[in-house]
């Protein structure tokens with residue numbers, strides 16, 4: 033039986049694709065499991081519960097602000113765990129420090145957590161005004177405001193297209209470049225206003241023609257693209273996918289949840305290449321999607337795609 037409901041605090045969504053993650057990872061008592069994106073510890077709490085006293089959960093997050101809350105939830109179980117403020121691109125070093133160079137199961141639930149979106153001060157939200165920051169790791173890197181002030185228009189349009197699948201990428205990039213020539217764009221509200229004005233007469237693309245598809249806020253795709261750009265999310269994912277087979281014990285299992293076509297393409301290709309090359313002996317044939325009930329209950333689940341792979345037992 034899956035016990036996710038019990039540990040989901042009131043007012044919060046259950047972890048995305050929880051049953052599907054557990055079915056893919058097949059965690060057992062005594063397992064050592066890495067959660068590369070611990071966030072609010074929704075998945076991690078369930079995984080740690082299953083690892084039990086003989087196992088261990090190793091959690092990572094790029095955003096140190098997520099860790100106290102995650103620590104509190106995990107500590108309540110009184111089971112062994114370790115938490116690290118780290119980019120998952122540095123996973124091998126974290127596993128070495130934990131004396132567990134290879135794990136039985138590994139999860140990466142990509143993107144951002146609800147805590148990050150809900151905190152207007154972080155700049156991830158297009159519905160709450162705040163500083164245009166968007167960095168997950170506040171100790172390094174350039175903010176979204178700094179990037180928007182300097183990126184050439186063509187590069188900006190390309191990023192909106194590649195990382196946001198934004199059909200109005202050129203129009204929005206031109207509007208941003210024109211607006212920044214007048215004054216710096218420092219607030220999320222400033223950017224939303226520019227996008228709204230630029231897309232006001234852009235045609236009916238927001239009225240989604242396909243049944244079962246949902247319309248988006250006009251700034252949603254631009255915000256997603258900027259977040260991916262600011263945090264170098266695709267480069268980090270590529271790095272994780274490269275080191276992943278060596279971080280799994282023979283027969284160990286990995287599950288990755290992505291929310292964007294660019295991420296899913298990388299995961300699909302890496303798992304397929306690993307299968308051909310013999311690092312993996314089994315991979316998911318198709319991405320696993322959330323049930324309609326979960327999609328209706330949690331908008332974030334609508335774009336989630338889960339892929340899994342099993343490390344070859346013999347290599």
Ligand SMILES: C[S@@+](CC[C@H](N)C(=O)[O-])C[C@H]1O[C@@H](n2cnc3c(N)ncnc32)[C@H](O)[C@@H]1O
Pocket residue numbers: 047048068069070071072073074075076092093094095098118119120121141142143144145146168268
């Ligand atoms: C969707 S949330 C994870 C939610 C989590 N599974 C839960 O159940 O609460 C994604 C998390 O990944 C973190 N993250 C994003 N990129 C990362 C990276 N390169 N390394 C480590 N953590 C990262 C974000 O800070 C965020 O907290």
